[in-house]
Amino acid sequence: MKLIRIxxxxxxxxxxxxxxxxxxxxxxxxxxxxxxxxxRTLHKYRETYYGEIKDCEDCLLSR
Known part of the structure; x- marks a missing residue:
């Protein structure tokens, strides 16, 4: 059993x-x-409608 995993x-x-x-x-x-x-969160990203991968820092959380 692994103790630490991704x-x-x-x-x-x-x-x-x-x-x-x-x-x-x-x-x-x-x-x-x-x-x-x-x-901890190492990375978070989203995929656009056109298939591009974007970092979540580009868009703000809901206002």
Whole structure:
């Protein structure tokens, strides 16, 4: 049994972009876990409608 592992999880979130306004998008989190308890988020990104991969720092959380 591994004590520390890397896990990828996708969930739908509500985001706000100045150009597009409010949008619902799938956000993928890459987290480090210790005994199935998340320690920290290593990276989070989202995929656009056109298939581009963007960092979540580009869009603000809902206003």
């Amino acid at each position: 896990k990828r999880q996708t969930r739908t979130e509500k985001r706000f972009s100045p150009k597009m306004g409010k949008l619902y998008t799938d956000v993928t989190y890459i987290r480090k876990e210790f005994l199935s308890i998340p320690i």
